[in-house]
Amino acid sequence: MAPTLSIATGLLLFSISGFNCFAHTIFQELYVNGVDQGQLNGIRVPDYDGPITDVTSNGEHKHLLVDIICNGGINPYHQPISQTIVPVPAGAQVTAEWHHTLAGADPTDPADPIDSSHKGPVISYLAAIPNATQTDVTGLKWFKIWEDGYIASNQTWGVDRLIANKGKVTFDIPSCIPAGQYLLRHEIIALHAASSYPGAQFYMECAQLQITGGGNTEPSTVSFPGAYAGTDPGVTINIYYPPVTNYTVPGPDVFTC
Numbered sequence: 001m002a003p004t005l006s007i008a009t010g011l012l013l014f015s016i017s018g019f020n021c022f023a024h025t026i027f028q029e030l031y032v033n034g035v036d037q038g039q040l041n042g043i044r045v046p047d048y049d050g051p052i053t054d055v056t057s058n059g060e061h062k063h064l065l066v067d068i069i070c071n072g073g074i075n076p077y078h079q080p081i082s083q084t085i086v087p088v089p090a091g092a093q094v095t096a097e098w099h100h101t102l103a104g105a106d107p108t109d110p111a112d113p114i115d116s117s118h119k120g121p122v123i124s125y126l127a128a129i130p131n132a133t134q135t136d137v138t139g140l141k142w143f144k145i146w147e148d149g150y151i152a153s154n155q156t157w158g159v160d161r162l163i164a165n166k167g168k169v170t171f172d173i174p175s176c177i178p179a180g181q182y183l184l185r186h187e188i189i190a191l192h193a194a195s196s197y198p199g200a201q202f203y204m205e206c207a208q209l210q211i212t213g214g215g216n217t218e219p220s221t222v223s224f225p226g227a228y229a230g231t232d233p234g235v236t237i238n239i240y241y242p243p244v245t246n247y248t249v250p251g252p253d254v255f256t257c
């Protein structure tokens, strides 16, 4: 019986790590205090919805350095890249909307906004930038403003809540940060194949913001690449067994004013 069992186990593991390879997602629409800013408007979106799996994005593919920052390397940007900079009052409530493809919402697609296998956290970062439409995104200083990880009491992930909200994720822009131009790096980390590294799938796009009002608080920051490592317990994790009881979202603590 042992060989049969191991074949069955192997098939099970293959199906867990191999299914829905193309059921990915793209952050593609932004709302400010409930006002829709328009699909693809002010967001650097790729045409293809595939993940980034290299948190360092250097290795032998140094030209892919930007991938873990704002995507756009192995998944080239949809052209022309939006030149819109979205005005956002400090303290505003913003909503990011994800869909399976750039075609937008599709109620007939069981993998829209993202396949339910893609369990993991949803995270938002900001970085000040001289010009929110500038191409170069290296060297920016990022701070985390929001995260939705795992709730052990009902075994649900940020992605589960995103799906329940039809792709929409709502969070606040800090009220105390300096006015100016920023990139909003909004991210899903899908952990269905994350039991070894590389395996976790990073999905992120960057929205171009003009934050108005605000204050004088300068958050402490991290770099991309650099904020994540393959050895992070929130990056390399088997989410199936043993059952997750405590999950640490990768990256720094959430900044609060």
Ligand SMILES: [Cu+2]
Binding pocket: 020, 021, 022, 023, 024, 025, 051, 118, 190, 201
């Ligand atoms: Cu996927």
